Amino acid sequence: MGIDLSTRVAIVTGAGAGLGAAHAIALAKRGARIVVADMNAEAAASVAARIEANGGEAMAVTVSVTDFAAVQAMCEDTLARWGRIDILVNNAGILRDKSFAKMDLEDFRLVLDVHLMGSVNCTKAVWDTMRAQNYGRIIFTTSSSGLYGNFGQANYGAAKMALVGLMQTLAIEGERYGIHVNSLAPSAATAMTNNLYSPEMLAGLDASMVSPAIVALAAEDAPNRAILLAGAGSFEQAHVTMTRGLYLGDGDTVADTLLDRLADIGAREGEVIPARGEEQYQYEMAARADKVNA
Template sequence: MRIDLSDRVAIVTGAGGGLGAAHAIALGRRGARVVVADMNAEAAAAVSDQIVAAGGEALACGVSVTDQAGVQAMCDEVMARWGRIDILINNAGVLRDRTFAKMDLDDFRLVLDVHLMGSVNCTKAVWEIMRAQNYGRIVFTTSSSGLYGSFGQANYSAAKMGLVGLMQTLALEGERYGIRVNCLAPSAATGMTNDLYSPELLAGLDASLVSPAVVVLASDQAPNRAVLLAGAGSFEQAHVTMTRGVFLDAGDATAEALLDRLDEVAHREGESIPARGEEQHRYEMGVRAAQRVDA
């Protein structure tokens, strides 16, 4: 089944280069009218021109995702021009890597402001539009650094895992309105990563190899609440799971008893993926009730 986005309007942030540019171009090739958003207006215009030269429609917007009023003005302009916003790819980002002991808290806040609050600003600006039209596709750019940790990236990791939590709740809130919300964890050679990897590794991490995942997450057939990983032509999925754990009765529920059984708590056989946060306490109360019946 070919993915056709010819009736869709997409906003891609941080689209003046790297992954954002690759995503914008890929969406344009599928027929989407693309808003190329970047704080570097000249870079945004160059990518927009490239999409138009290939026969597509595009609009360049010089805006920082940290500028809530600027983001809102961009969305107002898009609505005035095309009358709808169907797809939002939250891609804009920045790095301020340093070990936590040496990290300035201003750099910590900056990374949170761009990655997490920048995504919030853009999503808030399109949310009511998508609800009213009963259709929306939102992608947050998370990272394996957030999912699994990365030395020297405490600020980046915190922001990226925060986006997973944001996705989990917005996917639930938007589902009844036809809004599907997902995360993408990319591996790609970009200006942000060139200093992190060897030239040999970067050679296989072309940004365009990630963009098929964005096209899927922007499509009518997109999943909901998925965390896709993509890089070098390989695609995976990450899950936040819950183990079956152990039950300690009131008389045995001591810290020492728990310490002795931590390996059992962590055992992954029979683990589940909760559909909602409240499934934790429902599961725990169910285990408690079952133990009382057995007793």
């Protein structure tokens, strides 16, 4: 039958245009009732009307994700209308690109406030509802700029990688309540990214080609703690791994040996994906014990 979201209620932020609009429409096509959240009231209303014209249910909300009280009010209105919140797509974002040397710290803070704290605000506002339901699907919008870096995007990259760290912990804390938390790094032609790509590249980067990843991550069978990448009809997965490394002990020459053997320490054969942060020091203590007891 495929993914059926007909019993689900989804909030999509930044849904008045671009990726957010594509995500909202894709979720609605699978039957979800949609809260179209955006700072632009006219844009949000237009997307909601489009969903309803195609037989779906939608509610347009004018909100800034940086305003926690307003986000809470949106969630209360959603619960009053539909009685539950099952899916949160944290999509709202801005760009303030400049090299770090030329970047104003206010622009750094603003990007962090919208991307990171905006996602925190929305997630905090739905968290207790999802815990009480024993069900939730939360999606953060990360970026290859955070995962791998991009010139002129120190603020954006920092915010986007911070969301991966947030996902890692919330996925652990939410799992016992049926809440799955994942991240998506999209490549798409939107108003926010049009200046970053050539016309030829833009032609193959329609936002709707990313949205199947959102539908999959919103599904009942969605994974937990996945970092998906999507664009131009292609889908990949990123991982934060730990290599097997080397035990070097202690002493005055360890730093020198470390530098000399970085290639061995970074060798990727046998690398693992830790399930918890504490696995790092557990692994290190075990390596020390093996050496000492050898």
